[in-house]
Amino acid sequence: MPTSQPLASKDASLFRQVLKCYEQKQYKKGLKTCEQILRKNPKHGETLAMKGLITNSLGKTEEAFAIAKDALRQDMKSHVCWHVYGLLYRSEKNFEESIKAYKMALRFEPDSQQILRDLALLQIQMRNYDGYVETRKSILQTRPQLRQNWTAVAIAYHLAGQLDEAEKVLIKYEETIQGNVPKWDIEHWETALYKNRIIADSGDIGRALEHLESMAKNCLDKVALLELRAEYLLKLGRKEEAQQAYRILLDRNPERRDYYAELEKAMGIAPKNRHEAKAIYDEYANKFERSDAPRRIPLDFLEGDEFREAANAYLSAKLKKGVPSTFANIKALYADDAKRQTIFELVNSYNEAQEQGKENGETNGSGPSQFRLWTLYFLAQHYDHYRTRNMDKALECLNKALKLAPNTVEFHMTTARVYKHAGDLQKAAQKMDEARILDKSDRYINTKTAKYQLRNDQNEDALKTMSLFTRNEANGGPLGDLLEMQCVWYVAEDAESYMRQNLLSLALKRYQSLWEIFEVWTEDQFDFHSFSLRKGQIRAYIDMLKWEDSLRSHPMFVRAALGAIGAYIKLADMPCLAQGALANGDAARYEKMTDAERKRALKKAKKDAQKAQERAAALAAAKKDDKNKNAQVAEGEVKKEDPDPHGIALARTETPLEEAAKWLKPLLEMSPERLEAQIAGFEVQIRRRQWTLALNCLNKARELATPEDPRVHEMVVRLRHAVNTLPAEEEFKAPETREALLEEVEKILSKDTELSAYNDEFLEKNKDSAAHVRSALRIRSVLKPEAKKDMSPLLSVLDIESTTLDEANEGLKLLYSFGVDENGYKTKAAAKFPLAKVFKGAK
Known part of the structure; x- marks a missing residue:
């Protein structure tokens, strides 16, 4: 050289x-x-x-x-x-x-x-x-x-x-x-x-x-050739040739829904003309006896007796064969009330017929049939579905099925899911662990168990469960291996668990890990810029670049960003949480403290956090495998040591809102059409006193949501109230900015509007909606802090039949945040949701 x-x-x-x-x-x-x-x-x-x-x-x-x-x-x-x-x-x-x-x-x-x-x-x-x-x-x-x-x-x-x-x-x-x-x-x-x-x-x-x-003669990717040819023929209007092309594709793969939809277009079948479309599916159902798609797709558009006949043939065949995923295949149909009722009547009739046969002694002498077992399983899932939820009947069906086949993993897993939906997360995690023990070699059940344990805030147990399938000798132990494998679902669930426990340092540490994983995915392009050219994988490379361009709109990044922003907002509102020692509901108590009491509380919180950190470090040291001590490191390789393994420095940031803004930027750039992103943007900017940016988020949210959306109502009233109380010395980049802001807010809600009356009217108009009631009460606590104790509208919500467990739980969180006595609410909620543990015992 x-x-x-x-x-x-x-x-x-x-x-x-x-x-x-x-x-x-x-x-x-x-x-x-x-x-x-x-x-x-x-x-x-x-x-x-x-x-x-x-x-x-x-x-x-x-x-x-x-x-x-x-x-x-x-x-x-x-x-x-x-x-x-x-x-x-x-x-x-x-x-x-x-x-x-x-x-x-x-x-x-x-x-x-x-x-x-x-x-x-x-x-x-x-x-x-x-x-x-x-x-x-x-x-x-x-x-x-x-x-x-x-x-x-x-x-x-x-x-x-x-x-x-x-x-x-x-x-x-x-x-x-x-x-x-x-x-x-x-x-x-x-x-x-x-x-x-x-x-x-x-x-x-x-x-x-x-x-x-x-x-066409020499190209080796025949599927791509056939798909492109069919697509081009259809676009050119050569419909007869396009029909033939799509029929060739269906003969190769009769399970692709896209092919059926394109064949309908090629045949000129109007979307409303379902009678002609049914003939296509009947043809391929007869041609491919084992194919699912031509039998399942017609259930989406058939009505009345035709639907009943097709559903009967589909369901009976699947249940007799013992297909566990039958309910998962058809639950999308539950959005239609008539179809949902028809499906239930059919499956219930199968169950009644089998019960009748059992009473009459009509058995084959070889134990329960698959038809009986999976019919009970289907009914259990039916009663567990959120549109038809009846926990007692779901558990009754599952208990019957478990008596007949006690070692069937799916029955135990669904029992756990029923308890989760009923609100008993501890028992749900226990039941899922019982299912795991039945098949210890199944990684899927292992991960489901860990997920349920995290939902019950059993972080150590979840990591122990995951460690059964990780390289525990890796740097950082099981958690280090999960981070190295970029197991984003586990990291996200772990973060949300710590958020529920108000351990914000650990929550932020997990969110930061997710940020770094997405950074790695971005950097990984470097390898493919040269590799794809060298190997000639050009089309896949172009698709990868397009995917990378929209990477920050990935649902997991959105989930992580919203969680991290929520954590930093909590820190901004209650700096004491940086020490990780305050439990749910202490926000109101902290606000009422004198300066001396806050100082003592923070000192105690710091001491408790330090003890917790020492305990965690000791536990990690005790768990280190001897192999780690003897592991050989490649010459010159730098072993990375995490200087902040518990996220203490992340939580003790002096600028939590600026840190939240870093997460907010890619969220608003890549997912501007998500209402949750605009709401998060509003929450951050209104605390930063960036009034114009908060107004922009509000206007975008109004475009995305319905006029009566309770979250938008909150944003409108809070911004109007904030602008009404702006001090004269508030700093703006230019004098005209204040006038422009006032003018824009005036277009949304007049300055002459009496906000308390406006909010009370909103509450009265939407008193039958749990979400609207909570929003109105939050606004009332801002406008009239002395009215926090009047929680009667929240109690009335529990009388509404459609109120869900999640909505009742959100109401309880609101009571905690207000520092109001929640015992009456918990008693009433426990009567409505008897299995939910959240309404029993201490908060």
């Missing part, structure tokens, strides 16, 4: 050895070799640069940057020094500075393939498509003999929106190979399908179809 500061032959050999050590992660050996070179050549910039790079790999980032800067001072014109400087910035995720360093390196070595590739990786990572096009063109000019360089330029043009240029690049590539492509060349045919996609994306469907037909 040529260097701008020449080395003697022996030292040049040592420098090559340094490069090899770095590539093989032999960092200590590489560092020693660097020192050996520098003893003779103390101002050799490139050796200094490599020393800095290796030092960074050992975790000494600040020292590494200092060495790299010294290397640049010694040799400003070395592409190696600038390249290393860019790599250091890349390791710190400062991609803008990294790109600048790469470009400087290219000024001195414009044809360096490695630097060009690294620059291209950063440009596509940052979605700098114009720069990516230029870099990829430079790489292609240097090495036009590689197919991946041609496809990379095409991808660059495609992502930049220049579809014509992308197609031209692929055409030029095809001209270079002159059609000499073996049939088994998968990468070539994948590129051909990608070219077809570009043609279709440009809108020329006819030409896309012609191109598809031209390569």
Whole structure:
């Protein structure tokens, strides 16, 4: 490798050895070799640069940057020094500075393939498509003999929106190979399908179809060919040919619902003309006796006697065969009252017939039939469904089934689910653990048990359960392995459990882990930018980029963001929770404390938190496996130590609302159509006194929700009240901002509106809705704090038949937050929900 500061032959050999050590992660050996070179050549910039790079790999980032800067001072014109400087910035995720360093390196070595590739990786990572096009063109000019360089330029043009240029690049590539492509060349045919996609994306469907037909004989991805051909024919209006194409696909896979829907379009069947559509499903049901889709799909649109007949055939066949997922397959139909009643009547008639047969002695002498067992199981799930909930009957059916088949895992799991829905989380976790013991090799049941234990706030038990299927010798034990495996559902459930216990430090630690997992998913693109090109998986690569662009709209990220924002809002409202020692309901008590009492409470909370931390550390040390002590660490590998394993520093932040805003930003950018995101934004911004931003969230929420949504009602009244009480000295960026804010709020609710009367009217109008009553009471506590004790509307809600357990539980939380005596409410709620433990005992 040529260097701008020449080395003697022996030292040049040592420098090559340094490069090899770095590539093989032999960092200590590489560092020693660097020192050996520098003893003779103390101002050799490139050796200094490599020393800095290796030092960074050992975790000494600040020292590494200092060495790299010294290397640049010694040799400003070395592409190696600038390249290393860019790599250091890349390791710190400062991609803008990294790109600048790469470009400087290219000024001195414009044809360096490695630097060009690294620059291209950063440009596509940052979605700098114009720069990516230029870099990829430079790489292609240097090495036009590689197919991946041609496809990379095409991808660059495609992502930049220049579809014509992308197609031209692929055409030029095809001209270079002159059609000499073996049939088994998968990468070539994948590129051909990608070219077809570009043609279709440009809108020329006819030409896309012609191109598809031209390569149909040799292309190996037959399913993609058939699906694209059918899609193009349908778009071109060639419906008879499209029918044939979709029938070919259905013959290959009669379970794909999409194929049936597209076949209906090809046959010109109107959405309302279900009689003709039924003929299609009957045809394929007769043709494929074991296929489920052509028998299940008609249940979505059939009505009356036709539905009863089809449902009877479907349900009886499934239950006689003993399919446990039968209820899961049809529960979507429960949204229709008539269909729900018909299904119940059918299954109940099966059960009654079997009961009658048993009384008459009609048994086969070999124990209970599958039909009887799974009919009881179906009825139990029917009674457990939220639209038809009857816990006593659900448990009765399950107990009958368990007497007949006591070792059937599904029956025990559903018993646990019934207790969960009834509000007895402790018994639910116990029953799920009993199901787990019946089949200890089943990972699914193991994870369900852990989930139920977390719902019951048994965090240690849940981790112990999960440890049965984790590498417990991993750094951090079972939890460390779960984090390494990116087990997001467990981390989210663990965080929510700690939130319920008001252990906000641990909750925030789990939420931070989820944030880091999503960061890793973003960074993982780096591996695929080059891998996908090398392996020719172009279409999947494009789909991955689109998925990554919307990654922060993933339901799990939304769930984590809302939870983290809620935790930081709690910290902002009650700083004492940073010590993790106050239980539910102490918010009101804390507000009533004098300064001296708060000081004593915080001191006690800190002491308790420190003891808890010491106990946790001792427990973790005791659980360390001996294998950890003897585990060999690769040479030079830095073992990461978590400086804040219990999240104490996260909880003790001085700026909780600013931390919440960090979570809020991607949430509002990627999920602006979610009402929960706008509500979270309002809660954060109104506490930050960012009135305009709070108003923006309110306006967006009003667009998304119905006018009578209780959450929007709360936001409207709170903002109006806050604006009415704005002090004259409130700071705004510009004097006109205050006037604009007042004008916009006036459009929502007039300043002359008497807010208490407005809220009372809202309460009276919606007194039969639990959610509306709670919102009105929360607003009343803000406008008239002395009215907190009047909780009669909340008690009246319990008389409403449609009030659910969750709504009753939310009402109890509201009483806790107000510091009002909850015993009367708990007595009445316990009578309505006798199995719910939340209304029994201490809070």
